[in-house]
Amino acid sequence: MKPSRFLAFVSSALSISVVPAAFVHPGLLHTAADLTRVARQVNAGVEPWLTGWNKLVNSTYAQSSYTPRPVQLLCRGTPASCTQNYPNIYRDAAAAYALAVRWRVTGDPAYGTAAANVLNAWSATLTEISGNSDKYLASGLYGYQLANAAEILRDYEGFTVANMTALVDLLVDVFYPMNHRFLVEHNDAKVDHYWANWDLCNLATMMSTGVISDNQTMFNEALDYFYNGAGNGAIDKTIWTLYDDGTGQLQESGRDQGHSMLDVALLGVIAQTAYNQGVNLFAYQNSRILAGAEYAAKYNLGNDVQFTTYVNSDVTQTVISNNSRGNVRPIWDLLYNHYVKIDGLEATYTTQYADLVRNDGGGADGGGGYYGTTSGGFDQLGYNTLMFTI
Numbered sequence: 001m002k003p004s005r006f007l008a009f010v011s012s013a014l015s016i017s018v019v020p021a022a023f024v025h026p027g028l029l030h031t032a033a034d035l036t037r038v039a040r041q042v043n044a045g046v047e048p049w050l051t052g053w054n055k056l057v058n059s060t061y062a063q064s065s066y067t068p069r070p071v072q073l074l075c076r077g078t079p080a081s082c083t084q085n086y087p088n089i090y091r092d093a094a095a096a097y098a099l100a101v102r103w104r105v106t107g108d109p110a111y112g113t114a115a116a117n118v119l120n121a122w123s124a125t126l127t128e129i130s131g132n133s134d135k136y137l138a139s140g141l142y143g144y145q146l147a148n149a150a151e152i153l154r155d156y157e158g159f160t161v162a163n164m165t166a167l168v169d170l171l172v173d174v175f176y177p178m179n180h181r182f183l184v185e186h187n188d189a190k191v192d193h194y195w196a197n198w199d200l201c202n203l204a205t206m207m208s209t210g211v212i213s214d215n216q217t218m219f220n221e222a223l224d225y226f227y228n229g230a231g232n233g234a235i236d237k238t239i240w241t242l243y244d245d246g247t248g249q250l251q252e253s254g255r256d257q258g259h260s261m262l263d264v265a266l267l268g269v270i271a272q273t274a275y276n277q278g279v280n281l282f283a284y285q286n287s288r289i290l291a292g293a294e295y296a297a298k299y300n301l302g303n304d305v306q307f308t309t310y311v312n313s314d315v316t317q318t319v320i321s322n323n324s325r326g327n328v329r330p331i332w333d334l335l336y337n338h339y340v341k342i343d344g345l346e347a348t349y350t351t352q353y354a355d356l357v358r359n360d361g362g363g364a365d366g367g368g369g370y371y372g373t374t375s376g377g378f379d380q381l382g383y384n385t386l387m388f389t390i
């Protein structure tokens with residue numbers, strides 16, 4: 001924890017100019033100490049890291065022969081003026097991350113070079129993200145993933161300063177402007193039209209881009225939206241009704257459970273990224289993120305939950321949706337380890353869901369490629385057991 005950064009944010013909110021403290025690097029999802037712990041535990045053959053590691057090593061996305069497929073015009077959504085090709089970037093982002101982790105744990109340059117090839121291919125090729133409104137899912141979901149691969153790889157000598165700069169420029173010039181525009185304009189829709197995950201993914205990429213480009217203004221823009229934003233990604237709108245049992249209903253709970261779980265996934269990414277820069281969003285408002293995670297986990301485990309009728313400009317939902325109930329995503333060990341092991345909180349249902357997802361994977365969760373071939377299986381980087389167990 002770096003209290004200085006927290007103070008910097010508070011001060012800037014009060015319009016007192018301060019000299020910002022430097023960002024911590026690596027410091028998106030994983031600090032240097034985290035990465036060192038992963039390598040140590042894997043090399044010592046200790047569970048559950050070993051099972052998580054074997055899953056990563058066994059993935060087609062973690063092989064040094066991996067060939068990236070960058071595109072100049074990234075397209076998500078139909079109908080559109082372009083042909084959808086966004087699986088190229090979610091597969092390649094998953095590969096860049098898995099290869100970067102594999103390099104960091106083994107020190108074998110074959111994996112570092114393969115990861116660098118993926119990132120370099122995209123920074124040298126991609127210039128525009130288009131499609132229908134779904135283009136804003138692409139600008140949100142894939143930017144933070146590329147940033148995380150690059151942040152791990154920044155210590156690899158084969159990923160040169162020029163290469164890092166090129167990747168940072170891609171995030172700043174192509175991804176960030178769309179993140180910003182979406183959070184301000186919401187594609188010209190009513191501010192409550194887009195479900196929470198649209199805001200949240202764009203926040204995750206904005207925050208990650210702020211860190212990776214050392215831009216305090218950008219980082220604060222994301223933080224301020226999390227605290228005070230007008231759309232559904234602001235924390236009091238994503239987790240909008242708190243109950244006495246410590247759970248909190250999610251904005252997408254009446255929609256379906258896959259997207260509710262995605263909200264939880266992205267809140268985890270945002271909170272972990274901020275935490276590694278000294279801003280504790282996990283604890284914010286009496287651990288409000290945990291309340292949302294507990295609600296989703298409780299219902300998806302098969303328990304009844306309270307439900308308050310949800311109304312926005314488009315829908316009125318009187319019951320929770322059982323669509324995709326039991327949705328499995330590799331997102332829970334991040335939350336479990338923080339709230340239970342670091343904060344010492346109880347987190348009953350989050351603990352059970354982390355167990356469920358670990359057991360589903362044979363002792364550890366997997367990453368991209370282990371949860372289907374469509375986009376949902378790649379919305380999160382995964383390998384949470386390997387990367388977040390402490």
Ligand SMILES: *[C@@H]1O[C@H](CO)[C@@H](O)[C@H](O)[C@H]1NC(C)=O
Nearest residue numbers: 051054055056057058059362
């Ligand atoms: C590795 O992948 C192969 C082929 O998909 C599978 O049969 C095997 O069980 C996997 N091993 C591990 C440790 O996951």
Ligand SMILES: *[C@@H]1O[C@H](CO)[C@@H](O)[C@H](O)[C@H]1NC(C)=O
Nearest residue numbers: 120121123124160162163166
């Ligand atoms: C990566 O770095 C190498 C060596 O500096 C350079 O030749 C290559 O053009 C760079 N690629 C990108 C995309 O920055």
Ligand SMILES: *[C@@H]1O[C@H](CO)[C@@H](O)[C@H](O)[C@H]1NC(C)=O
Nearest residue numbers: 213214215216217218219221
């Ligand atoms: C930091 O990001 C903001 C947008 O949030 C931008 O206006 C500013 O130019 C950036 N600063 C630098 C030094 O790039």
Ligand SMILES: *[C@@H]1O[C@H](CO)[C@@H](O)[C@H](O)[C@H]1NC(C)=O
Nearest residue numbers: 318319320321322323324325
């Ligand atoms: C799912 O929810 C619908 C609508 O509330 C309900 O009619 C249906 O019985 C539920 N199905 C299960 C398996 O609970």
